[in-house]
Amino acid sequence: MRIYLLGYMYSGKTTVGHRLAHQLGYQWLDLDQTFEYTYHTSIPIFFKRYGEKAFRQLEQKLLHGTASLDNVVISTGGGTPCHFDNMQWINQHGKSVYFDVTVETLLRRAAQSKKPRPILAGMTDEERSLYVREQLSQRLPHYQKAQIIFPADDPDLDRLAQLLVPSIS
DSSP states (O other): OEEEEEOSTTSSHHHHHHHHHHHHTOEEEEHHHHHHHHHTSOHHHHHHHHOHHHHHHHHHHHHHHGGGOOSEEEEOOTTGGGSTTHHHHHHHHSEEEEEEOOHHHHHHHHHHOSSOOGGGTTOOHHHHHHHHHHHHHHHHHHHTTSSEEEEOOOSOHHHHHHHHHHHHO
16 A cells, blocks of 8 residues: 655645654655755755756656555655646555644744755744735645645644544555
């Protein structure tokens, strides 16, 4: 079984994905980390150098490569399900779980993060809020096509991973 975790940045896909995989005895794969390892560059640098279109094409290639894996939890990038036919492909090749998180929670997590995202750097609180709200509203129709919509505002990520296990069995 392949479990694809979807959601906006700071929704918990990476943190919970790693814990969920451990609880299930599955492998865990982070698509963004895989991209950076495979192409020997960070995503922000790649974006600056080659643009979003080139990034999305290579991201889709990596996504399709997961079809050969089994017993794996895959944390996708926030935009992965929103391009090409990726959401349809994900649903055909595994179980999709959307981590539904409020904008307020996303903004709080972003402010508390030890790993700030370059896209949000230099923005005022108001600008950051507006950006997240607009981008999330654009992505929401894709995220809502997930097979499981999981409320993920709970800050207890261990508990969240435990709650997910029966949902995907």
